[in-house]
Amino acid sequence: MGRAIIAGNWKMNLTPSQGVALVKELLPKIEGAGCEVVLCVPFVDIAPVAGALTGSKVRLGAQNLHFKASGAYTGEVSAAMLKEAGAEYVIIGHSERRQYFAESDETVNLKALFALENGLIPIVCVGESLAQRESGETNAFVAGQVRAALQGIGAQAAKGIVLAYEPIWAIGTGRVATNEQANETIGAIRKTLGELYGPETAKGITIQYGGSMNAQNADGLMAMPEIDGGLIGGASLKAEDFAAIVRAASR
């Protein structure tokens, strides 16, 4: 479907020197990768990791941004700052930000719009809770999140976004969605994109799976027709595990 992208989400892990050390260990292991590889690192790691990535095809991303260009927003980071530091991607609406930092569908939408306008590729995260999955609301809930996140984004701009389907109950829990669950919900997301932008555009948009993806389960997930890569938390902190996932996505 969309092009395969494996993105590491380091979350609040690895100081700048630790991040550079991980990248030095990782690069030789993923030489010749057949998919796009992105590392979404803490703000202060972006510039030093960009240095360590010089000459490689691995791209850099941030984990959040603000939706204003500049101004009196203490503690926030702007798109221009991220780009100058070396980021090309930015994760928006991760469930941890929705849960702990009051990120709403509305701010996710503002951030996605602002990222696109400023030349950053948003990786917009959606996903249901365990209660929602168990009560059969998953596809309707996730479709609503997608529609809210993409409000005001036209078909042309939508080609420049990445979506990540991350069931909340699978994040950091070791409890991965089955290949079929992930494939089915991503198919439902693609159907929503088709309703918004037409089926051709929907086919070309990368939709990743995220949630306890690791070296062992990556092959099975990546073999599913709807799944275009992964957003990897815990396993992105270990060079060999992350490299194995990149290899799975390259097959």
Ligand code: PGA
């Ligand atoms: P996990 O995190 O791989 O550690 O489950 C994924 C994510 O939150 O992006």
